[in-house]
Amino acid sequence: MSVLEGCAGGRSSAYAGHGMVATSQPLAAQAGLFMLREGGNAVDAALATAIALTVVEPTSNGLGSDVFALVYDGNDLLGLNGSGRLPGAFNPDPYASLPESGWVPVMTPGAPRAWADLHRRLGHLPFARLFEPAISYARDGFPLSPVVAHFWQRAAERFRGSSFQEWQEMFMPAGFNPSPGAFWKSADLAQTLERIARSGARDFYEGLLARKMDQAARARGGLLRGEDLAGHRSDWVVPWSITYHGHTVFELPPNSQGVVALEALGLLDPSRRDDQPAAVLHDSIEAIKLSFEDALERVGDPEDSIRARDLLDPGYLRQRSAALRSIPNPFMPASPFLGGTVYLASADRAGLMVSLIQSNYMGFGSGIVIPGTGIALSNRALCFRSRAVGHPNRIGPLRRSYHTLMPGFLMGEHGPLGPFGVMGGFMQPQGHLQIIQALLDRGLDPQRAVDQPRWRWDGGLRVVLEPGFPPDAAEALRARGHEVIRADSGFGFGRAQIILKHAGGGFVAGSDSRADGVAAGY
Template sequence: MQLDLTTLPYPGSRQPVLARRGVVATSQPLAAQAGLAMLQRGGNAVDAAIAAAVALTVVEPTSNGIGGDLFALVWDGAHLHGLNGSGRAPEALTLERVRQAGHTSMPTRGWLPVTVPGAPAAWRDLHRRFGRLRFSQLFEPAITYAEHGVPIAPVVATSWERAAQVFAANASAEFSGWADTFLINGRPPRAGELWQSRGHARALSLIAESYADDFYNGEIAQALVRFAQRTGGLLTARDLAQHHSTWVAPLSVRYRGYEVWELPPNGQGLAALIALNILEGFTIAQFERETPQSYHLQIEAMKLAFADAQRYIGDPEHVTVPTEQLLAKEYAARRRALIGAQALDPAPGDPIHGGTVYLCTADADGMMVSLIQSNYMGFGSGIVVPGLGIALHNRGAGFSLQPGHPNQLAPGKRPFHTIIPGFLTQDGRAVGPFGVMGGHMQPQGHLQMIVNTIDYGLNPQASLDAPRWYWSAGRDVLLEAGTPAALLEALQQRGHQARISEDRGVFGRGQIIWRLDNGVYVAGSDGRADGCAVGY
């Protein structure tokens, strides 16, 4: 891989971080330092990833929490392993129940979209298989911040303010815990202000001491169930006790001599792989990066991939997802043939014919981790377990109520999931982990990071700093501020309903670590967040 490690190609761009013994990249500096501390204590990349992930529930609760889900890819030095840590719908959550409540689509707040949280079990399962330090040791930085207070970073403060406006109108009993936990004197914390949650610290201590069992079978589980019974929730002790993570075989496609890896459904990583398969048939590097030809081909490939992902992805424990057919090169060629000079209105093909925080870590032995966890849509459902600081996610909002759809709501089923970790290899050698958070943006971010790296030779920091595009639906495309006016106009002439967005949050926030042939790590952290990459 040829990377430019010296040029700063974009205004405000930073140099990447280079380190040999270990590196951690997250969206929040204190979480990155928590992970690095574990490496310096003799821990490995998995220890560092867990410590950073747990710390993020305290230092960036606007995007994730104890009550969320987690997905991870782990390179053990020779092989890649995948962990699906997403939870399932409660046994009482049925299609009929949602419709009887007056909904024609899944709601996003309250108890109905709450599925079993998978993050605590995923921390345990990652540690059980790969961890080196004591499990409880990994929780120490997070517990200290929760107990004694953490200064709120600027981007997090902005997200907190937006969330407070959303939840201000929710005065019912099920939402009472949110304000008690996340507001200071009735308002969100400001940038630089200390926020603490002794309930959060207690919950993390119980999880650390019980190897996560307390969350599913102990005091935390009992408190969660009692609150659900009192406020109309559907989660039961049986739902929690039956939860388990799933180790899965990662999926990959070959893109210009590299293998790009994602987790299989119920996540949307398949969309990124489908898009790369389509894009590989175009010699995109013949065009400069900021040209209408390059943007147009990427956007059109992504639109076709999303159409297929949204049509066919479901929980593989309940439905058959035609993964092999969707990733076939012949199918990619048929989809590629649909792309012309003008913007498409995307529709799914027939392959059978013929809401988040992302972090990555690496250690001196070559172990690397790509990890993502989320509560979805900021603070999730808006429901917080009193006295424990646990904000419950709303991943059930990802279900479809359409009869017969692969992603149709059913008890015990996992919903379509937006959070996806990525990984890159070449001929069986690890290049490294990468990811871009942000709901619908995530596969689009993965596509753009791979294109930036492989087709345009950008180093991790430059790749993350580069202007992005975001396709929302139909022909609607948002372009980041700083995109050349001529590029905007040229895309509009091709039929894209393109416009500039000043909201940088739309375009996601990512982290990347690449390993050079000499073993040196090159890392970047997205300037759209508060985070950084740190190493030693």
């Protein structure tokens, strides 16, 4: 039976008094927990976890990733946009559509710079120390966890042929079979991590590693250049929010798609609760459709996404909520955004809390690996969906695309409750909505909230229900005009992590059984 079949459930929420880390891979969670035990704060723990994930879960992220983060520093909630831009020399004219792999969809990596920026502002331990677990995993090797092995095997089918020789040498060396428990290591990746650690990420953007990326691009017809890397910057941003059932839900502004979840929450009638489950389910699906319909026209490069803020205006929400019809909206997006992402949450007893997400997009990304470095580059340019002048998500040089990454954070009436997130491309805002409903409408604890069977809108009238969804819910949706599909596995419904402050002190956390992960604390 596939490791992805069904939604296993059965876990209990994790409790801890001093600090907590939750993510999709146990070895990465241990890296973050180690930093907490060594006197680091939640930012140190988050960064050590994120860096380790580039090694132990390369199927969903890497050194070519983008990063978005929400950080509660004890007083304020801060936002960081660590997404990359298209190379300055990019010209979309030769392409009717972008290829999924190769150099064309590669964008400037944002992750190492974002790590350094987060550490510079909020970290406590030395930056280089945060890399130690990841370097050890890369140098000495680690055993693949089951879900990682599953996606590694799928990628091996995708990246065949001479165009992906470097990927094959890196991730499918002779004699390696990516099965659960199989050991993988990379001396090249370990050395690259050491260079980033020693230089505070400067080597990646201005030193030897930057030159190697430039040289590899020139040799293969790519457009990424040293000046693109040297010019890359993260942006500190003000989070956006919506009030829902007496709580405040925070997301990042564009180019993140976080506004989709916020608008959907703002469209829903708070008087409809568990006593009207069929109506709540229908309205939730329709709210997601309307929110995607709005966001796909207003979200893209941050400088051109000014109108997206209007989606949260109370007057607009009242007007738009009238479109929550009893008959399903047939809106069909041009093409759903795909997944391939890691998410993590961390918290410490001093009050710092982190919600962080990073991704190469579509698993291993573009399939491009820089020779001798272990750097795998993204294919995030596939998220550009327009060439129309004035459209916020139009493709062009030095532009940021509409971005699927969206860390979440929940505040209560008296202060912060904690970070949450769901990875999974088009599923992310749908997952955020369902997690918030599980926590606030139904009062579930974090583990029960992430274990609940989920629905996924796939465009038009099509709604996919995860195994475990009650049969009467499916029938109620069909009666309202939805095209209902019963999925045979939990694949494609996102993978969530939650850490919340507990009323009795300390923290309570949940980690999704759809992944290999764990919530670890002490």
